[in-house]
Structure formats: structure tokens, C-alpha cells
Amino acid sequence: MEIRRLSYFVRIAEDGSLTRAAGMVRVAQSALSRQMRLLEEELGVPLFERTARGMRLTSDGERLHASVAAPLRELELAIQGLRSGPSRGAAHLALGLPPSIADLMGRSLALQLRSAFPDICFRLVEGPTGGLVDWLGRGMIDFAVLEEVSRNDLLIEQKLLSLPFMLVGPPDIEAPSGASVGIEEALALPLIVPSHHLGIRAAINDAAQRSGLSLDIQMEADSTRLIKELVQSGIGYALLPERYVFEAVAAGQLRGWLLNGAAPVLDILFSSRKASQNAGRQFVSVVEFITRGIEGALAMTDSSKSSHERITSGDELK
Structure with missing residues (x-):
């Protein structure tokens, strides 16, 4: 089974749209649809329900996504960690923020990240703490700011402040x-x-x-x-x-x-998957930058x- 085909599957599952996924991975929509048909034939089960509103996972599709999303993300991070600069392609990292913190400092944090790490394409994802913990565990995002301890053994958490x-x-x-x-x-x-x-x-x-x-x-x-x-x-x-x-x-x-x-009091924590800690020095630099920025922004001036x-x-x- 091709890893590329599985990565296409994860992209479509998370976007919920074949058209949007095709644009993200820069593959023709017809070619992407064919890849999904081949994957379904290989597995012998339907993975998507095609609806007027987009692509919706079947129960088998949900199980496959839960099994492969995180390992594929860790593989992607490991490959990115070997890249030495923008000439080898931009890295992609996703940061989850609760709505409260996104409202308070999301824009300024995004601008600082873009300035400090021009070779990384950041995706900021807003969601409640429970959703962020779930997305972290499934590998859909790389790290997140949480407003409560996750109680997830797959994650590493650092308390920033109360x-x-x-x-x-x-x-x-x-x-x-x-x-x-x-x-x-x-x-x-x-x-x-x-x-x-x-x-x-x-x-x-x-x-x-x-x-x-x-x-x-x-x-x-x-x-x-x-x-x-x-x-x-x-x-x-x-x-x-x-x-x-x-x-x-x-x-x-x-x-x-x-x-x-x-x-x-509300505890603010920074969390990432345990395996992500080995993704390379650039990942660690991003984590340190974000945690310092959040601590500074949330502390009283x-x-x-x-x-x-x-x-x-x-x-x-x-």
C-alpha cells in the first residue's frame, strides 16, 4: 500500500471535500478520486460516502483515519526535521488554540511566527480543549495550547502559568x-x-x-x-x-x-505528541518560541x- 495514497486519504478525510483536498495537495481532482477508488478496492471496503456537501467518512473510513493519521504525521515531521532550509521545501506545522486565546493573541502570534520562521507554513486551528486534545492524539495538529490537563498518555504537557x-x-x-x-x-x-x-x-x-x-x-x-x-x-x-x-x-x-x-484559576498548558519531540531542532525551536510568546502575552504587563x-x-x- 502506498504511503502517498494514505496521505491523500487523510487529507480528504480532514478537509471533507475532494476539491479542497486536491487544491491542498496540488493533484488533479480526477486523479485524487481515482487514488481513493484504488485504495477502497485494495482494502475491500468503502471509505467515503459521496454526498452533495462533500466527502463523509464511513465507519470503516473512521477506523482507518484513526489508525493512520498520527503515524503519517510523525513520518512527515521526521522528514521535515531532515530538511536544512527552504530550498528543500517549506515545512508545515499546525498549532491549535482555544477560542479565548485565539481572540486574545492569535493574530499577533501568527505574525511573530511568520517573521521568526519564514521557511515554515503554519496552520492555526481554533477549537475547544477537548477537540484540541483529540486532534493532537490523532495527529491532525502538531501542538496546542490547552486550558486543562489532557490526561492523554500520548501527549507531553508543559504548564505555562495559572x-x-x-x-x-x-x-x-x-x-x-x-x-x-x-x-x-x-x-x-x-x-x-x-x-x-x-x-x-x-x-x-x-x-x-x-x-x-x-x-x-x-x-x-x-x-x-x-x-x-x-x-x-x-x-x-x-x-x-x-x-x-x-x-x-x-x-x-x-x-x-x-x-x-x-x-x-485556569491552568494554561502547552502540549504536543511525545513522538513529535524527536522531529528535529527546528520543531523544538518553534515550541520554545511559542511557549515564550504565550507566557509573555498572558502575563500581566x-x-x-x-x-x-x-x-x-x-x-x-x-
Whole structure:
């Protein structure tokens, strides 16, 4: 069985479109379709259902993809690690980001990566922590920023930092009074929370369980940008990492309160497959560059710290 044919299969499976895959691998659509027919004949099972909306994997196709995607990706990385420069072809690496971090720093990170590694073609993939862990395990992406420990033995994780939460509400709200509130008081408020029970939602659920409280959920939204907009509209409050909302609070778009007591924190981790660590020095350089960039972007700047001190001293941000 040809490795190239399997790589075409993975490309079509992940794109869901023969036309789009043909453009990505620079092969005529008719030739790519023929390769898939030959692969199906060789295996003796149908791998795709051809629909008006594109190519959808059959159950046999799903099993094949789960089995070959990661090994093919590791082979590709190993080959890329032997390349010494752009004259031998550009390397391709995929980085997964949660929507919250993509909103906060995705654009600046992309520009920095392009400047620092001009011979690498980066693909930035946005998805929830659970999806990113799954894609990492299946070899669909090379590394990812996670908002929770993956608990996946195939992955290596490096904790970058822990982000404390704060409570945010509409800018014109009168209560709670003061610059900070207790975690129990915050958890009892009508809240807008993510629906995925990982990352931010998991930290909120754990805090509620410790306090013996049931959450008053007004709405669920899986985008921190949308959560902030809904809070600003007066639908409810939100508990989010302080770094995710600080600029909006400082600009007066939201009102913020620091949390007292056993307040939740969100662990930010950088993860990659174990086998990818042997992919070459360039891969390691990219990992080091990204982790430094994320740590710097998510850490509070000096100007932010001075504003942070004004909140804690009682000078509230209106």
C-alpha cells in the first residue's frame, strides 16, 4: 500500500471535500478520486460516502483515519526535521488554540511566527480543549495550547502559568458593592458560562461544588468574546480569567471585581505528541518560541499591574 495514497486519504478525510483536498495537495481532482477508488478496492471496503456537501467518512473510513493519521504525521515531521532550509521545501506545522486565546493573541502570534520562521507554513486551528486534545492524539495538529490537563498518555504537557478568575458584569451595574467579592457571592449570581465542561467551565463547576452551590445559569456560550458581549448587554455576570477580560474592564466596557476566598484559576498548558519531540531542532525551536510568546502575552504587563492595584485598593474601574 502506498504511503502517498494514505496521505491523500487523510487529507480528504480532514478537509471533507475532494476539491479542497486536491487544491491542498496540488493533484488533479480526477486523479485524487481515482487514488481513493484504488485504495477502497485494495482494502475491500468503502471509505467515503459521496454526498452533495462533500466527502463523509464511513465507519470503516473512521477506523482507518484513526489508525493512520498520527503515524503519517510523525513520518512527515521526521522528514521535515531532515530538511536544512527552504530550498528543500517549506515545512508545515499546525498549532491549535482555544477560542479565548485565539481572540486574545492569535493574530499577533501568527505574525511573530511568520517573521521568526519564514521557511515554515503554519496552520492555526481554533477549537475547544477537548477537540484540541483529540486532534493532537490523532495527529491532525502538531501542538496546542490547552486550558486543562489532557490526561492523554500520548501527549507531553508543559504548564505555562495559572490565570486567576475575576467576576465581570455590565458597566452600569450597581451591585455587588466594593472592589472585590467572595467566591460564594459571585457563584450565586446569574451567570453566563461556557457549555463545554472543560477548561473555564470545569474550574467554575469545581468552585461551585466546593462551595456546595448550584449555578444560576442564564445562558451558555463557548466564545469568551461572545460571553463578554452578552454580559455587556446585561443578560448576566461571568466568571472568566482576569487576563481575558482585563482590557474590557480597564476600558469601561465591563465592570470587574476581584475574587476573595478559594477563587478558581485556569491552568494554561502547552502540549504536543511525545513522538513529535524527536522531529528535529527546528520543531523544538518553534515550541520554545511559542511557549515564550504565550507566557509573555498572558502575563500581566506593568501597566496592567498598576491598574490591578487600583482595583484592589478600592478605586473601582467604572
